[in-house]
Amino acid sequence: MSSSSQPSGYFIPSPSPFPVMAATCLVAMAFGAGLWFNDVPHAQWLLLVGLLGFLTTLYKWFGRAIAESEGGMHNQAVDSSFRWSMSWFIFSEVMFFASFFGALYYARVWALPDLAALHNQVLWPHFQAAWPSVGPGGLIPAVQAMDPWPIPTINTALLLSSGLTLTISHHAVRADHRGKAIFWLALTIALGVLFLFLQGFEYHHAYTEMGLKLSSGIYGATFFMLTGFHGFHVFLGATMLSVVLYRMIRGDFKADHHFAFEGAAWYWHFVDVVWLLLYVLVYWL
Incomplete structure (x- = not known):
C-alpha cells in the first residue's frame, strides 16, 4: 500500500x-x-x-x-512513532540493567548478612558476611575488590566528556554547522573506543594478576556481568554513532530532520548514566 x-x-x-x-x-x-x-x-x-x-x-x-x-x-507522525519506539527501547534497557543492580543489592544487603546470622550458623558455621564473599567455608578463593583508581575513574571522565562532545555536536546539527558536528561526533566515538580499550586492559589485569574471574563467586559474577554488559552497550552505542557519522559525512540530516542522530544520542546518554551508577555501586561501595 x-x-x-x-x-x-x-x-x-x-x-x-x-x-x-x-x-x-x-x-x-x-x-x-x-x-x-x-x-x-x-x-x-x-x-x-x-x-x-x-x-x-x-x-x-x-x-x-x-x-x-x-x-x-x-512526516511528523512517523517521527513521533520513532521517538516513542526509541523511548520504550531504552526503557527496556533500563529494566535489563535494573535486574543486575538488583542482584548486586540483594547479594550484599540481604543475602550476606542473612547467611552470617545466628539462625544460619548450623548450616554455615564459618560463613562471614565479607565483601567480596568467599562463600561458605571459603569454597571460593579470596579476591580483592576492584579499585576505582585509576582506570575506572579515567573511564568515568572519558564517558562524561563524550556526553559533552555529543551535546556540542547535536547543537551544531541543529544550527546546520555540518563540519563542526562531524568533528565533535568523531571525537565522541574516539572517546568511546578509548573507554573500551581501557576496560579491556582492566579485564586483562583482573584475570592475569588479581585472579578475579567470572567464576569468582557472587562478586566476580556481578562485576563482570555489569561491567561486561555495559561495555557491550558502549560498543553498540559507538556503532550507532559511527553510522550516524557516516551518514552525516555523505550529506544526510537537516537542522529540523535528524532523528537518527537524536536516537543514537539518547542511547549514548543512557549508557553514560548507567556507568555513573555502576562506578559508584560497584567500585566505591
Whole structure:
C-alpha cells in the first residue's frame, strides 16, 4: 500500500520481507547456540549463518528506512512513532540493567548478612558476611575488590566528556554547522573506543594478576556481568554513532530532520548514566 492512498498522510511502507527474515535468522541463532552448547557437531556454523543473516537483514532493513526518510516520506507522525519506539527501547534497557543492580543489592544487603546470622550458623558455621564473599567455608578463593583508581575513574571522565562532545555536536546539527558536528561526533566515538580499550586492559589485569574471574563467586559474577554488559552497550552505542557519522559525512540530516542522530544520542546518554551508577555501586561501595 502506498503513502499516496492514505488520507491522513501517515506513511505506510510496502509489504516487507525483513521481519520474517530477521525472525528466521534469530531462530537459527537460538538453535545453533543451544546445539553448540550441547556439543552437537557443526552447530556453531548454524549460529554463524544465523548471525550473518541477521546482520545482513538489519543492514538492508535500516537502509530502506533511511532511503524513505531521506526521500521525504516520513512526516511528523512517523517521527513521533520513532521517538516513542526509541523511548520504550531504552526503557527496556533500563529494566535489563535494573535486574543486575538488583542482584548486586540483594547479594550484599540481604543475602550476606542473612547467611552470617545466628539462625544460619548450623548450616554455615564459618560463613562471614565479607565483601567480596568467599562463600561458605571459603569454597571460593579470596579476591580483592576492584579499585576505582585509576582506570575506572579515567573511564568515568572519558564517558562524561563524550556526553559533552555529543551535546556540542547535536547543537551544531541543529544550527546546520555540518563540519563542526562531524568533528565533535568523531571525537565522541574516539572517546568511546578509548573507554573500551581501557576496560579491556582492566579485564586483562583482573584475570592475569588479581585472579578475579567470572567464576569468582557472587562478586566476580556481578562485576563482570555489569561491567561486561555495559561495555557491550558502549560498543553498540559507538556503532550507532559511527553510522550516524557516516551518514552525516555523505550529506544526510537537516537542522529540523535528524532523528537518527537524536536516537543514537539518547542511547549514548543512557549508557553514560548507567556507568555513573555502576562506578559508584560497584567500585566505591
